[in-house]
Amino acid sequence: MIVAIATCGLLAAGCGKDEQDGGTAAFASRYEPLPSGTTLIAGATVLTGTGERIDDADVLIRDGRIAAVGTDLDAAGADVVDAAGRWVTPGIIDVHSHLGVYPSPSTESHSDGNEMTAPVTANVWAEHSVWPHDPGFTTALAGGVTAMQILPGSANLFGGRGVTLKNLPGRNVMDMKFPGAPHGLKMACGENPKRVYGARSQAPGTRMGNVAGYRAAWIDAAEYRDKVKAAEEGQGEMPKRDLKLETLMGVLEGEILVHNHCYRGDEMSIMLDIAKEFGYRVGTFHHAVESYKIADLLAENDTCSAMWADWWGFKMEAYDGIRENIALVDRAGACAIVHSDSAIGIQRLNQEAAKVMGAAARVGMDIPPERAIRWLTSNAATSLGIDEQVGTLEAGKMADVVVWNGNPFSVYTLAERVYIDGALAYELGNEDLNPVTDFSLGTSAAAGGAQ
Amino acid sequence: MIRQVALIGLLALAANAPAATTAIVGGNVVTVGPQGTIENGTVLIVDGRIAAVGDDIRVPAGAETIDASGKVVTPGLFSPLSQLGLVEVPLSAGPTDGAQRGERFTAGFDVADAYNPRSTLIAINRIEGVTRTLSAPAPAYPDETGGGHIIAGLAAVVNLGDSEALERRSAAVVVSLGEGGSQFTGGTRAAAWLTLRNALDEALDYREHKGDFERGMRRPYVHSVADLEALQGVINGNTPLIASVNRASDIEVLIDFVSDYSVKAIIAGGAEAWMLADELAAAGIPVIVDPTANLPRSFDRLNARLGSATILARAGVKVAIGDGDTHNARNLTQAAGNAVAHGLDWDEALRAITLTPAEIYGVASTSGSLEVGKSADVVIWPGDPLELTNYPDQVFIKGERIPMISRQTLLRDRYLQSGTPPAYRKRQPDAQP
Numbered sequence: 001m002i003v004a005i006a007t008c009g010l011l012a013a014g015c016g017k018d019e020q021d022g023g024t025a026a027f028a029s030r031y032e033p034l035p036s037g038t039t040l041i042a043g044a045t046v047l048t049g050t051g052e053r054i055d056d057a058d059v060l061i062r063d064g065r066i067a068a069v070g071t072d073l074d075a076a077g078a079d080v081v082d083a084a085g086r087w088v089t090p091g092i093i094d095v096h097s098h099l100g101v102y103p104s105p106s107t108e109s110h111s112d113g114n115e116m117t118a119p120v121t122a123n124v125w126a127e128h129s130v131w132p133h134d135p136g137f138t139t140a141l142a143g144g145v146t147a148m149q150i151l152p153g154s155a156n157l158f159g160g161r162g163v164t165l166k167n168l169p170g171r172n173v174m175d176m177k178f179p180g181a182p183h184g185l186k187m188a189c190g191e192n193p194k195r196v197y198g199a200r201s202q203a204p205g206t207r208m209g210n211v212a213g214y215r216a217a218w219i220d221a222a223e224y225r226d227k228v229k230a231a232e233e234g235q236g237e238m239p240k241r242d243l244k245l246e247t248l249m250g251v252l253e254g255e256i257l258v259h260n261h262c263y264r265g266d267e268m269s270i271m272l273d274i275a276k277e278f279g280y281r282v283g284t285f286h287h288a289v290e291s292y293k294i295a296d297l298l299a300e301n302d303t304c305s306a307m308w309a310d311w312w313g314f315k316m317e318a319y320d321g322i323r324e325n326i327a328l329v330d331r332a333g334a335c336a337i338v339h340s341d342s343a344i345g346i347q348r349l350n351q352e353a354a355k356v357m358g359a360a361a362r363v364g365m366d367i368p369p370e371r372a373i374r375w376l377t378s379n380a381a382t383s384l385g386i387d388e389q390v391g392t393l394e395a396g397k398m399a400d401v402v403v404w405n406g407n408p409f410s411v412y413t414l415a416e417r418v419y420i421d422g423a424l425a426y427e428l429g430n431e432d433l434n435p436v437t438d439f440s441l442g443t444s445a446a447a448g449g450a451q
Numbered sequence: 452m453i454r455q456v457a458l459i460g461l462l463a464l465a466a467n468a469p470a471a472t473t474a475i476v477g478g479n480v481v482t483v484g485p486q487g488t489i490e491n492g493t494v495l496i497v498d499g500r501i502a503a504v505g506d507d508i509r510v511p512a513g514a515e516t517i518d519a520s521g522k523v524v525t526p527g528l529f530s531p532l533s534q535l536g537l538v539e540v541p542l543s544a545g546p547t548d549g550a551q552r553g554e555r556f557t558a559g560f561d562v563a564d565a566y567n568p569r570s571t572l573i574a575i576n577r578i579e580g581v582t583r584t585l586s587a588p589a590p591a592y593p594d595e596t597g598g599g600h601i602i603a604g605l606a607a608v609v610n611l612g613d614s615e616a617l618e619r620r621s622a623a624v625v626v627s628l629g630e631g632g633s634q635f636t637g638g639t640r641a642a643a644w645l646t647l648r649n650a651l652d653e654a655l656d657y658r659e660h661k662g663d664f665e666r667g668m669r670r671p672y673v674h675s676v677a678d679l680e681a682l683q684g685v686i687n688g689n690t691p692l693i694a695s696v697n698r699a700s701d702i703e704v705l706i707d708f709v710s711d712y713s714v715k716a717i718i719a720g721g722a723e724a725w726m727l728a729d730e731l732a733a734a735g736i737p738v739i740v741d742p743t744a745n746l747p748r749s750f751d752r753l754n755a756r757l758g759s760a761t762i763l764a765r766a767g768v769k770v771a772i773g774d775g776d777t778h779n780a781r782n783l784t785q786a787a788g789n790a791v792a793h794g795l796d797w798d799e800a801l802r803a804i805t806l807t808p809a810e811i812y813g814v815a816s817t818s819g820s821l822e823v824g825k826s827a828d829v830v831i832w833p834g835d836p837l838e839l840t841n842y843p844d845q846v847f848i849k850g851e852r853i854p855m856i857s858r859q860t861l862l863r864d865r866y867l868q869s870g871t872p873p874a875y876r877k878r879q880p881d882a883q884p
Contacts, residue, residue: 104746104748105747105748105749105753107749135747136746139745139746191542191543292866295869296869310779311779312779312859313540313572313778314540314541314778315540315542315543315544316542316543316544319540321859322859322860322862322863323859323863324863331869343746344743344745344746347745348743351785351789351839354839354840355839355840357839357840358838358839358840358841358842361840362842363863363864363867409839409840410838410839411785411791411792411837411838411839412788412791412792413792414792439747440747443747443753444754444755444756445745445756
C-alpha cells in the first residue's frame with residue numbers, strides 16, 4: 001500500500017487512479033459538469049462516431065451521459081429538441097491545440113508554449129501555462145469542440161507534458177482538466193529543434209543530433225525507472241525525485257502517451273525504431289504530412305497520425321503534403337485524425353475533413369460522412385486515451401454532443417447546439433447562454449457571444 | 452528554303468485553328484457579369500478570349516466541344532493577395548523573393564522582376580481554380596538581419612498560365628500601417644503615417660519640380676528616384692495603396708489620408724473595418740476580408756468578428772475575399788463559403804473572389820467574369836464551387852486547357868497503392884532481372 005502510494009505520488013497526475021479516487025495529487029482535475037437534465041434530441045441524422053449513420057434517429061441524454069441512440073426512443077419527461085433536418089455527432093476533439101499557452105492576443109507576455117531553454121524539457125507541463133481566459137476557447141466551442149489536448153510547442157526534442165481539457169470555462173486549468181485523462185508527452189522531430197539549438201551552436205544542430213538527444217534521454221529514463229523499481233522492492237535507495245525523468249518514466253510505464261511532432265515519413269520510421277529500442281509506444285505522430293508514404297507501417301505499429309487537411313510547403317519537411325494524406329492513412333487501417341494546431345482551424349475541423357473527402361473521391365476513394373467523422377471524434381479520443389469516456393455516441397459515455405444545422409461537411413453548416421456532459425454549453429446566437437471570457441468583456445465578442 | 456519555312460508555319464496554324472475554338476456546353480454558367488446565371492449555357496472560347504456566352508449560342512463547326520451538363524461553369528478565381536511565383540519554401544530553404552530588407556528601395560521594389568511562372572505552387576493552385584492573383588511584396592519586418600520599410604514595394608497582377616503571365620505591373624503599392632507599420636518606425640504608428648506622408652510629399656514635389664531636381668536645384672529627397680517614379684502612379688490615382696491595417700482608429704486616419712492626397716487605397720485585413728462600414732462605403736475604399744479571422748490576435752483586432760464581409764457588403768463597400776495565403780491560395784472558395792455561412796449572399800461571395808479583385812486592381816476589362824471579349828479564364832466544377840468537397844474538373848487560362856496535374860497529384864498517384872511505390876523499384880532499361 002505504501003509502495004503503491006509512493007509510485008502514484010512519484011508520477012503525480014500521471015497516475016490516473018489517484019485522480020479518479022479523488023486523491024490529492026497535485027493539479028488533479030477539479031472539473032465539474034454544468035447541471036443537466038434529461039434531453040431527447042429527436043429526428044436527426046446521427047453519425048455515431050463508431051462508423052455508423054442512423055437516419056431520423058434520436059439521441060437520449062440522461063444524467064450527463066448518453067442513455068440511448070436509436071429510432072423512436074421513448075423518453076418520458078425529457079426536454080425534446082426537435083432536430084429534424086439537423087445532423088448530430090459526438091463532440092469534436094482536437095488532439096493538437098495551443099489555446100491558452102499561445103492565447104489571443106498573441107503577446108510576448110502570454111507566449112508560454114515553448115520552454116526554449118534546453119532541448120529536453122520533459123519536466124515542464126503545458127497546463128502550468130494555460131491561460132483559461134483565452135477567447136479562443138469560446139470560439140472553438142462555437143465550432144463544436146468539446147475537448148482538446150493543449151500541447152507545448154515543438155522547439156525541443158522533449159517539449160513537456162500536454163494536458164487534455166474539457167471545453168468549459170474555468171477560473172484555472174484544474175477546473176478544465178478532463179477527469180482521468182492521461183498526460184501526453186510532446187516530442188518533436190526534424191527542423192524545429194535543430195534550427196532552434198543549432199542556431200545557438202548547441203546540440204542538436206542536425207537530425208542525427210536530434211536522434212542522439214532522444215536516445216540519451218531514454219537511457220537516463222530507463223536507468224531512473226530501474227532504480228525506482230528496485231527501491232520499491234526494497235533494493236537500494238529511492239532516487240531523488242526528478243521531474244524530467246518522472247515524465248519519461250511515465251512513458252516507459254505506458255501511463256503517459258507520446259505525441260510526436262514529425263512531418264517526414266522517413267523520420268517517423270526512425271522514431272518508431274527508437275520506440276522499439278527503449279520499449280515505449282509512439283501513440284500519435286502530429287502534423288504527419290508524409291504519413292501517406294508509410295501508412296502500412298503506421299497501421300502495423302498501431303500509431304495514430306494527426307494531420308492537417310492541406311497545410312503544406314511552409315517548410316521543407318512539409319513540402320510533400322497532399323490533400324489525400326488523411327484518406328490514405330485511413331484506408332490503410334491506421335488511425336487517422338484531423339487536427340488544427342491553430343486557433344482558427346480548430347473552429348472548423350469538420351470543414352478540414354470535408355476537403356479531404358472531396359479530394360479522396362477524385363481518385364475513387366468514397367468516404368461517407370459516418371466514416372470521416374471518426375477523424376475528429378473517436379480516433380482523436382483514442383489518441384488521447386479518453387476513448388472509454390468520449391468520442392462516440394454510445395450508451396454510458398459522457399454526453400458531449402453537437403447538433404449541426406445541416407451536414408457537418410458542408411461549408412454552410414454551423415454548430416447549432418453543443419452539449420458537454422449533457423448540459424447545453426453553446427447555442428448559435430444565444431447571447432444569454434454563450435460564454436464570454438474575461439478578456440473579451442467590452443468587445444464585440446462580448447456583445448454577440450462567441451463570434 | 453524560306454518558302455518551306457513559311458509553309459510549315461501555315462500548316463502549324465491550320466492544325467491549331469480548330470483547337471483555338473472551344474465550346475463549353477450545357478453547364479450552369481455563373482457569369483458574374485450582367486448576364487447573371489445561365490442554365491444550360493454555352494461559353495464559346497476563340498483564340499483565348501470569350502467570344503460568346505448564352506443559352507442560344509451556335510457552336511462553330513470544328514470547335515472542340517466540352518460537355519458540362521450537370522456542372523457549374525464560373526470565371527477563374529482571382530486571389531486578391533498572395534506571393535505566388537515569389538516564394539517556394541519560405542523557412543530555412545534559401546532565399547525567397549517576396550520581401551526586401553534594407554531601406555535602399557521602398558516603392559521602387561518591383562516583384563514582377565522576380566515572378567516565376569514555373570513555381571511548383573502555380574500548378575498546385577491553378578488546378579483548384581485560381582487563375583489570377585495579385586502577387587505582392589510582403590513587409591520585411593525587422594529581425595536580427597535588419598528590416599525593410601513600411602512601403603514594401605510594387606505588386607503585379609499575374610495569370611497562372613504557362614506564358615505571358617504578367618498582366619499588369621505596378622498594380623498596387625503595399626504599405627504597412629497600424630501596429631505593423633509601427634515596427635518600422637520606432638514603435639509608433641503615428642510615425643508610420645509620417646513616413647508615408649513624407650514619401651507622397653516627396654513624390655508630389657518630384658513631379659512638380661523634376662527638371663529642377665535633375666539640375667540639382669531642388670532639395671535632396673529621402674527616397675531614390677526609382678521610388679519616387681514608382682510613387683507617381685499612386686499620387687496620380689492610377690495605382691492603389693494596399694494598406695495593411697486593422698484597427699478602426701487607423702482606418703479613420705486612412706479615410707482622411709485618402710481624401711487629403713486624392714489617392715486610392717484598398718484595406719487588407721481590416722479586422723475592425725466593419726465598425727466603419729458606412730464611412731468606407733462613402734470613401735470608396737474596398738476591403739480584402741479574411742472571413743474566418745475572428746480572434747483578437749492583437750490589440751489592433753480586439754473587435755475582430757465573423758460576418759464582417761456581410762456587414763461591409765450590405766453597407767456598399769466593395770469586398771474582396773482572401774487571407775493572403777500563398778501555398779493555399781486555392782482555399783479561396785472555402786473562405787468565400789464561410790462568408791456565406793455568416794450571411795453574405797452567394798453571388799456576392801463568388802464575386803468577391805473573381806470580379807471584385809479584378810476591379811480593384813484595374814483589370815476588370817480583361818478578366819474577372821465571363822463576358823465577351825474577356826480573357827477565357829474558365830473553371831468547370833462538378834457542383835457548387837464554394838462547397839468543400841468540390842474540386843474543378845477542368846480549368847482554362849486564356850483559353851488554354853490546363854493540364855490537371857501538379858507535383859501533389861503526382862505524389863498522390865505514386866502512393867495510391869500501399870507499400871513501396873513501383874517507382875522505387877525502377878530498373879535501368881537495359882538491366883536484366
